[in-house]
Amino acid sequence: MCGIFGISAKQNIVEDLFLGIFYLQHRGQKYCGISTSDLNSIKIRTHRGLVRATFTNDLGGLEGNMGIGHTSLKDRQPLKLDSKMGEFTICFEGNIVNVKELVTELKSQGHSFYTDSDVEVIAKLIAQGNGFVDGIEKMAAKLRGAYALVILARDKIFAARDKYAFRPMVIGRKDGAVAVASESCAFVNLGFEIERDVKPGEILEIDDSRYETKKILKADFTQYCAFEWIYTANVASTIDGLSVDIARRNMGAALAKRYPVEADIVAAVPNSGIGHAIGYSHESGIPYDNVFIKYDYASRSYTQPTQAERDREAKIKLIPVPAKIEGKRVIICDDSIVRGTQMKNDLVVKLKKNGVKEIHVRVACPLLKAPCLYGVATRSKSELAAHEKTVEQIRQYIGVDSLAFNTPEDLGKAIGRPLDQICYSCVSDEYRV
Numbered sequence: 001m002c003g004i005f006g007i008s009a010k011q012n013i014v015e016d017l018f019l020g021i022f023y024l025q026h027r028g029q030k031y032c033g034i035s036t037s038d039l040n041s042i043k044i045r046t047h048r049g050l051v052r053a054t055f056t057n058d059l060g061g062l063e064g065n066m067g068i069g070h071t072s073l074k075d076r077q078p079l080k081l082d083s084k085m086g087e088f089t090i091c092f093e094g095n096i097v098n099v100k101e102l103v104t105e106l107k108s109q110g111h112s113f114y115t116d117s118d119v120e121v122i123a124k125l126i127a128q129g130n131g132f133v134d135g136i137e138k139m140a141a142k143l144r145g146a147y148a149l150v151i152l153a154r155d156k157i158f159a160a161r162d163k164y165a166f167r168p169m170v171i172g173r174k175d176g177a178v179a180v181a182s183e184s185c186a187f188v189n190l191g192f193e194i195e196r197d198v199k200p201g202e203i204l205e206i207d208d209s210r211y212e213t214k215k216i217l218k219a220d221f222t223q224y225c226a227f228e229w230i231y232t233a234n235v236a237s238t239i240d241g242l243s244v245d246i247a248r249r250n251m252g253a254a255l256a257k258r259y260p261v262e263a264d265i266v267a268a269v270p271n272s273g274i275g276h277a278i279g280y281s282h283e284s285g286i287p288y289d290n291v292f293i294k295y296d297y298a299s300r301s302y303t304q305p306t307q308a309e310r311d312r313e314a315k316i317k318l319i320p321v322p323a324k325i326e327g328k329r330v331i332i333c334d335d336s337i338v339r340g341t342q343m344k345n346d347l348v349v350k351l352k353k354n355g356v357k358e359i360h361v362r363v364a365c366p367l368l369k370a371p372c373l374y375g376v377a378t379r380s381k382s383e384l385a386a387h388e389k390t391v392e393q394i395r396q397y398i399g400v401d402s403l404a405f406n407t408p409e410d411l412g413k414a415i416g417r418p419l420d421q422i423c424y425s426c427v428s429d430e431y432r433v
């Protein structure tokens with residue numbers, strides 16, 4: 001997962017660009033980067049670490065009136081290339097499924113590679129075009145997978161979203177400035193109005209605080225990533241017309257309707273389980289309360305790149321509230337269960353230590369059965385709890401009184417789209433792209 005942001009304005013944009021990627025920090029915490037243009041030269045700076053920690057006192061020299069930025073848990077971006085179209089920088093979110101074939105083909109044409117990152121492959125494919133729009137179209141014709149990207153040339157920005165719309169991208173506007181971002185939450189505190197989502201397959205040219213659709217690449221179907229609404233996106237964002245908060249409440253309500261249980265409290269695994277738990281509470285009439293508090297200075301455990309880091313972050317991030325647990329029948333709502341080890345070794349242990357009477361777990365995402373091929377950091381099949389385990393076996397493994405997952409059909413209804421318009425390959429184990 002990554003966050004991308006691009007902005008063009010009549011004035012210096014560096015502060016807005018810095019805040020734009022700061023508000024996309026939840027999409028990647030390991031690296032961040034900024035590239036700007038003042039029409040004379042393209043500047044680039046990347047850091048390992050969080051946006052505020054690394055860039056707050058390091059924006060000097062990056063002044064410009066257009067720029068792009070990136071947050072990532074995988075690699076440093078933007079990447080800079082010199083090409084027949086001139087210098088450009090690029091930020092990318094997604095994943096190339098056929099990357100090996102593309103690298104082999106490019107090497108056979110004489111290309112060498114500096115990194116093993118997908119963004120370098122994409123940049124080299126785009127650089128073969130007759131202009132950036134043609135380059136993006138040619139890249140898209142060869143690529144199997146998912147992408148959202150922004151390119152900064154000396155006097156223009158290009159933004160593009162793949163024709164299946166796996167990864168989100170939205171356009172914002174304010175007086176004298178236009179921007180694109182992975183999520184609308186990046187715009188709100190910067191004073192931008194949300195204009196619209198970038199359409200599936202759309203290629204935009206942005207300059208002089210205006211944007212223009214240059215092309216729309218067509219596909220027979222869409223594959224909006226269901227996981228954006230379940231977990232990835234910020235609850236304040238609206239993705240492709242649907243508020244993440246409302247979608248999560250819908251998922252929680254569906255769980256309450258299909259899997260009711262008597263209890264004293266509905267609680268969340270914070271933060272991403274909160275919307276689901278509120279939805280469950282509203283539908284069931286059982287009061288919502290905090291049983292766990294997420295410590296503000298911990299990171300998102302799911303987005304850590306290695307299992308050791310995920311386990312460590314999961315263990316330290318949640319603090320139980322003893323007064324809400326002792327003698328209570330508790331329904332815990334979570335966004336998803338990956339391996340079940342955090343639930344078993346951390347949450348259930350903390351609840352039992354604090355004298356819980358019953359634990360009922362309700363999970364917004366249907367059983368995860370397969371890895372994501374399209375850019376979300378999920379796990380290999382063998383690491384998933386559903387690998388060779390039934391729901392009843394998972395319940396016994398994590399040691400709770402009841403366990404239930406949304407059905408794919410209820411997930412589609414909660415998102416308000418037919419299942420054939422959304423990607424849920426990590427649930428169905430079927431890949432359409």
Ligand code: SF4
Pocket residue numbers: 166224225226227228371372373374375376378423424425426427
């Ligand atoms: S496989 Fe899952 S995480 Fe990946 S794009 Fe599809 S829904 Fe999203």
